[in-house]
Amino acid sequence: MDPKTLRFSKTHEWVHLNGDIATVGVSDFAVKELTDIVHLEFPEVGTSVSAGQPFGEIESVKSVNDLYSPVAGVIEAVNSDLEDNLALMSDDPYGAGWVVRIKVSDASAYESLLDHAAYEQMCQSGH
Amino acid sequence: MPYLFATDEQRRQMLDVIGVSSLEELLAQVPQELQLERPLDLPPAMAEFELEHELQAIAKQNKSRTCFMGGGAYDHFIPAVVDEIAGRGEFYTAYTPYQPEASQGSLQAFFEYQTLICQLTGMDVSNASLYEGGTAVSEAVFMAMRVNGREKKVVLSAGVNPEYRQTVETYLCELGCQVVTAPVANGTTDLGQLEAAIDDQTACVVVQSPNFFGCIEDVSAVSGMAKAAGALSVMSFDPISLGVLKRPGDHGVDIAVAEGQGLGTPLQYGGPYLGILACRQQYVRKMPGRLIAQTKDRDGKTCYVLGLQTREQHIRRDKATSNICTNQGLLALRATIYLSVLGPAGLKEVATHCCQRAHDLAAKLCQIPGVSLMYSAPFFKEFVLKVDNVNAFVAKAHAAGFDVGPDLHADSGILVAVTEKRTQAEIDAFVAAVS
């Protein structure tokens, strides 16, 4: 996916919205910042998530960060390919490195997410 | 002054380098009004030879007798090699292996400990130790709550060591979690009542075998009941008993915990001891405490590091799997040496001795009028004796130089434990003394 077509949260998740299905991943910038990702804690399929709330965790050797849902809905799928190959997150963060798919119940938060240019600017300014 | 280095001249020299005229100037960081203006009120300093003399006298004020005591701590034999190796300063004066290159000795020993515990228990993964048996049960309960998200209720058998149960209750007291205790009938858990206590809100079911009364429980039945309700099963075991008894893994339990004192740690009035916790592979990221992982170094050599540290308090802080920071490294090392030097045959021999001698003693005691076994359930190395007058029984044992107990306050019962250290002559003399 072309990152320019995606929206981004301030907490570094990206979202691709297609109808009522949102694909969510972690931005290239954040993956690089975390250096080597060692573990993802996925939510169970069927779990309800709300916008801005944690749905999982991402770990490097000596840090752990929450993953925040950019939209409200229900977890429809998790990317089980990552379980054996976390390198996908750095090799192809906007494609094969996606993390979850959410069936969106309320997309209102989507509109307030950053576009690619604004997100890049945020990262460059050191946040 | 013992253990201090700086001579007066050197102190002067160091103060000069620091750029202060006196120590008082350096201490001015502590506001004057908060400084203690008198010496601490402590006993006077004593030289090594003087204090040793006093401590010898103090030690004599403790009346340690030939030990038939149990209740969670046991007088097992400790091979000399355990003290000899664990007493090496390279092991006991090192700290947490934050620099793996400077700590491969301890790291490998702890990795071997984890493996030995897995082999002993038949479980998939062991941590590198917890404080002791009671907190190990408490940590297992927390772990179960994290695994299945059930935070409102846990079920414990009344056969679990009462001090462990009290510890669990204290640990849970601010979290709004109900602790239900299922009763014991004729020495073992009343399985009907236990099953009735388990529901779809129950995080875990905790059973001990051999239990506090020495009796062997039907752990497989308990783990089955837990599983049927979606709860985890936790078994507290006696590591020495696993020389002959079925292992926690054979019983299908999810988490196995133990007091590991019997594996080469002296009694020393209750601690430090060794908390053992092992579990199934799928729960590894919910485990409390330190874990050692095997990896390769940059030259491809096999080596060891602290593993899965993101579970721990120094990274995850308030969301950590436990607040534990230290482990019981020195005691885990002792257990590692102990199990290495005993091997499978040695552990089986120790367990067999315990079991044979306990049964021999029980049979002989039961021939005394007014003395009988409280329960008929199978036991391993410890049993509850029913006597007419507990105090009189204990007094006779003491007078002949034997310790026994603890007594069970409620119903004129007293615990008797027999280890491999008790000789036939001691057993016979004990029987004669209380007859």
Added chain:
Amino acid sequence: MENTLSTRSLFEMSAPGRRGTQFPLPADGPALSDLLPAEVLAESAPGLPELTEPDVVRHFVNLSKRNMSVDSHFYPLGSCTMKYNPKRHERWAKFSGIGDLHPHIRPQDSQGMLRMLYESQKMLGEIAGLPAVSLQPAAGAQGEFTALLVAAAYFRDKGETRKKVVFPASAHGTNPASAALAGFECVQLDASQNGFVDVEQLAKHVDTDTAVFMITNPNTLGLFEKDIHRISQMLHDVGALVYIDGANMNAVLGITRPGDFGGDMMHYNVHKTFTGPHGAGGPGAGPIAVRDFLADYLPGPIVTKADGEDGNPVYDLATPSKSIGRVRSFFGNVGILLRGYFYLRTLGAHGLRRVSEDAILNANYLKERLRDVLPVPNGERCMHEFVASAKQLKDERGVTAMDIAKRLLDYGFHAPTVYFPLVVAEALMMEPTETESLETLDAFVEAIQAIAKEDPEFLKEAPHTTPVRRPDEVAAARKPVLCWDACLDG
């Protein structure tokens, strides 16, 4: 000189039929199957390695040589107080009547033990300026947890519901972890500019919903919180309690007391301050000391003293009237507590104060001598430890705190604590302790000065002389191998 044959895994060294310690069984003993039902017996003995005693000795002796330790090396690991562990303690702890005492022995038969533990309670209460002591907690983290439960019970008894525990950003991770375990909400202050608690910021979080403020003093930067009295006053004004994390007590023995600067509760780390052996990670002992009005809530048993009929003291065990209950089985980590007792009896009041004075002197000397290479961002002076920063070296030459730490191992020094606390960039936290000589400190300074001049690429490859070099922690975390693999298959 390394014997890698003997540092193979125990499981690789095993050979079927080899025996170590044996426990021959009587020929005429009953079969187990006559004593126990078949369904409780294992089908085979556990799959432990089969080794001789010489195998075991050589294995562990060679492993021990792969450790750095206080007995063998300078070990300035900040926050850990790696001081000398007196050998006499090891002998005394094993005395017959001490090391072999069963925990269920009755008080009348353990008067000597109870006397030592009673005197420990008194001495720890005096050093803290907080008179009521429980020796039960097994380690500092459990001491924190225990004290927070005591606080919760105290507030409940007063009919108050307070949910918040507040602590600074530089707090040990155990503080929030213990608070969460005790059912409190954690409020972390933002890092301050000057290394001290930001009193104005703290004030915003202190209200009648605040139960406890947890603070390490001296703090994790090695600075004595100069406003501690004012801070304590602020907490007391709203009815909250002040908890002192005693990790850094080695700085203030006999100089000032937590109870005198406003603390209501504290824990000791006996294995740090009072020389319990660190054992590559434990055991510790974490006794707590609290104010009189909290004494009734302490876990039991504690040791009491009364006058006997013959005029001699009689010691007994008692559980406080409103006790929170036990936090572990048995009395406590007595073996470690006694080493602390022996230490205090050896040093006395004067010696104990000298310990802290020399610890402060050594730290300030080291700090001053390293100033040019590794400056300390916070504080002109320090207490018993300081946090230096390699930021300058990193900016100028690309050399990180970790590179320096790893290279120090080649020079025969254990590394300082690195990257803690997080509030200092490229942190190197150094605590020399009082049991190190000026000669050792000078040699350490020279090593760091030499390292600072070395080729950065060479430093990235360090250490060069250790048995292993820069283990792959990423691989270890991604696919954790926690058990010898041949055993996993079997």
